Amino acid sequence: MALLLPVLLALLVCLTSALYYLGAFRRRRPGEPPLDKGPLPWLGHVLDFRRDTAKFLQKMQKKHGDIFTVQLGGHYFTFLMDPLSFGSVVKEARSKLDFTEFAKQLVEKVFGYHSMEEDHKLLQLSSNKHLMGDGLVLMTQAMTANLQKLMLHGLGLADGPGAWTQDGLFRFSYNIVFRAGYLLDKGHEWDRLESDELFVEFRKYDQLFPRLAYGVLPPRQKMEAERLKRLFWKVLSVEKVQKKENASGWVTDQRQEREDRGMEQSMLDRCKEFTHIGHSGHRKGAL
Incomplete structure (x- = not known):
């Protein structure tokens, strides 16, 4: 009996530590938003979130x-x-709200890209050069030309003036803007x-994105997300983009800066996926 007591105490300590780690003792503190830990320990609301993300968020908003704040798979996420x-x-001082560490983890999870310490600085320098002043004028002209080519393509050709293609407004706009941003040459x-x-x-990837970002994808969808990421790495590889005649300076400058700092080829390809796909798509805000 004397030997059993230390064992039981050790198990009790381990159990208490595990419950603490799983967030079982977390409570809403003064000034914090409402906290909803869900019906299941550690898992929280993950099943409802997987089933229908939009419907779940609407229910929580109501x-x-x-x-x-809700618990999803052992983590707590605050939604705005x-x-x-x-x-x-987003204008809050870094001493109160710093997205840097979260952004690193998010980019690694959804794009497989391991960021460098100077990533933010490199992005800022490249953006100041190409997204302001003369650089912005050139990029705007290229984007406008791509939009015109895509939107006017096929008009007056053999199909005749009566040949219409019907589509939803959202999908049409999304398709055109995405493709215009992707097209890098003539x-x-x-x-x-x-x-x-x-x-x-x-x-397909965009529809998986929310659950991928929060780490709650079921196994089959997780495999599909990995397949899509490998596809983007291949399509947007440095080797393929270098063959284009009129590659975006905003993209090539960022690649060159990272290459000069010794970044591996595989990470350069993933960085290009993050730059192209991440900025061509759109995300609904959630903190």
Whole structure:
């Protein structure tokens, strides 16, 4: 009996530590948004979140208001549902709210890209050069030309003036903007076809994105996400993009800076996926 007591105490300590790690003792503190840990220990609301993310968030918004925290797979996520509030949140000082570490983890999880310490600085320098002043003018002109080529393509050809293609407004706009951002050279016919095929694959990835970002994808969908990531790495590889005649300076400058700092080829390809796919798509805000 004397030997059994230390064993029981050790098990009790381990159990208490495990419950603490799983968030069983977490409580809402003063000034924090409503906390909803869900019906299952550690898992929390992960099953409802997987089943229908939009419906789940709408249900939580109706229950708790525009800001709330929920437990998903052992992690706590705070959602901000009012888009008019985003500005005041992201402008908070880093001492109160720092996205750097979260951004590193997110980019690694959804794009397989291991960021460098100077990534933010490199992105800022490249953006200042190409997304402001003369650089912005050139990029705007290239984007406008791509939009025109995609939107006006096929008009007045053999199909005749009565040949219409019907599509939903959201999908049409999403398709055009994505493909215009992807096209990096002079818009030859094979680029249009390739960009349309890539858009179909990106839509699959985009629909998996929320659950991938929060780490709650079921095994089959996780395998599909990995397949899509490998496809993007191949299509957007440095080797393939270097063959294009009119590659974006914003993209090539970032690649060159990272290559000069010794980044591996595989990470350069993944960085290109993050730059192209991450910025061509759009995300609904969640903190």
